[in-house]
Amino acid sequence: MTAFVALLRAVNVGGTGKLPMSELKAMCEAIGFEAVRTYIASGNVVFTSRKAESAVRKALEGRLETYAGKAIVVMVRTAAEMQAVLNNNPFPKAPGNRTVAIFLDAKPPADTLTALRHRKDEEIGLGAREIYVHYGDGMGQSKLVIPAAKAGTARNMNTIATLAKMAADL
Numbered sequence: 001m002t003a004f005v006a007l008l009r010a011v012n013v014g015g016t017g018k019l020p021m022s023e024l025k026a027m028c029e030a031i032g033f034e035a036v037r038t039y040i041a042s043g044n045v046v047f048t049s050r051k052a053e054s055a056v057r058k059a060l061e062g063r064l065e066t067y068a069g070k071a072i073v074v075m076v077r078t079a080a081e082m083q084a085v086l087n088n089n090p091f092p093k094a095p096g097n098r099t100v101a102i103f104l105d106a107k108p109p110a111d112t113l114t115a116l117r118h119r120k121d122e123e124i125g126l127g128a129r130e131i132y133v134h135y136g137d138g139m140g141q142s143k144l145v146i147p148a149a150k151a152g153t154a155r156n157m158n159t160i161a162t163l164a165k166m167a168a169d170l
Contacts, residue, residue, distance in 0.1 A: 001034065001048040001049065001050055002048060002049060002050070002078055002079075003035075003046065003047070003048050003078065003079035003167045003168070003170040004033075004046065004047055004048070004049060004053070004056055004076055004077065004078055004079070004167065005044070005045070005046050005076070005077050005078075005079065005082045005163045005164075005166075005167050006028075006044075006045045006046075006047070006056070006057075006060055006074050006075070006076050007043060007044060007074065007075045007076075007077075007103055007153050007155060008024070008042075008043030008044075008045075008064070008072055008073070008074055008153070009043070009072065009073035009074070009075070009151075009152070009153035010072070010073075010153070011042060011043030011072065019043065019064075019067070019068070019072075020041075021038035021040075021041055021045075022038075023067070024038055024043070024045055025037075025038050025045065027060070027063045027064065027067065028045055028047050028060065030063070031059045031060065031063055032049070032051075032059075033047035033048065033049050033056075034047060034048045034049065035047055035048045035170050037166060039159070039162060039163060039166060040159070042159075043153075044155070044159065044163055046079075046163060046166045046167045046170060047170070048170050053076050053077075053078065056076050057074050057075075057076045060074050060076075061073070061074050073151060073153065075103040075104070075105070075152070075153055077103070078167075079164070079167035079168050079170065081128075082160065082163055082164040082167055083164045083167075083168065084128070085101050085103075085127060085130055085160055085164075086157065086160050086161055086164050088127055088128075089101070089125075089132060089157055090123075090125035090132055091123055091125065091132065091134040094123075094134040096156055096157035096158035096161065097156050097157075097158055098134060098135050098136070098138055098139070098156075099132065099133070099134045099135070099156060099157045100132070100133050100135075100139070100154040100155060100156050100157070101127065101130040101131070101132050101154065101155060101157070101160055102130060102131040102132075102133065102146070102149040102152040102153070102154045103129065103130055103152050103153050103154070103155070104129050104130060104131065104148070104149070104151070104152045105129065105151070105152075106129060107128065107129060108126045108127075108129075108130070108131050108148050109148050111148075112124075112126060112131060112146070112148040113126070115146075115147045115148065116144065116145065116146055117144075117145040117147075118143040118144055118145050119144055120136075120137070120142065120143065120144070121136035121137060122134065122135055122136060122142060122144050123136070124146075131146060131148060131149055131152070133146070133154075
């Protein structure tokens with residue numbers, strides 16, 4: 001059994017994509033995932049499965065589309081990959097609530113850093129399948145546009161640390 005973390009995009013954010021975490025947990029259990037636990041109401045779930053990452057993602061996205069009537073993007077990482085995201089944070093001294101990892105399907109495109117717009121004091125770093133951003137003045141004040149992040153989903157480092165621990169404990 002492999003421990004996974006699934007991160008849903010645009011769920012329970014700004015009044016869109018309402019999905020009770022109890023429903024998400026029930027969906028995961030119906031798919032056959034085990035030891036399912038959710039974390040905060042923004043689409044974070046940890047579980048174990050014998051399926052490969054791609055099969056986990058496909059099964060969960062299929063179930064979510066049936067539920068919501070529209071596609072919901074899911075990023076999946078193993079427990080080890082989530083711990084690596086935390087360990088590879090290029091801004092470890094920055095506050096965890098002002099530093100995010102934007103999770104992507106694949107390696108960030110080569111033009112990720114040159115395509116940025118409206119950058120002020122934000123620091124950007126690239127990971128394996130993540131874009132790290134430290135928002136010096138806070139995310140709410142930022143006008144930064146990262147075209148490569150359009151299909152991704154962001155979590156702050158505090159959330160990533162909690163999810164990594166939850167997944168490791170499975």
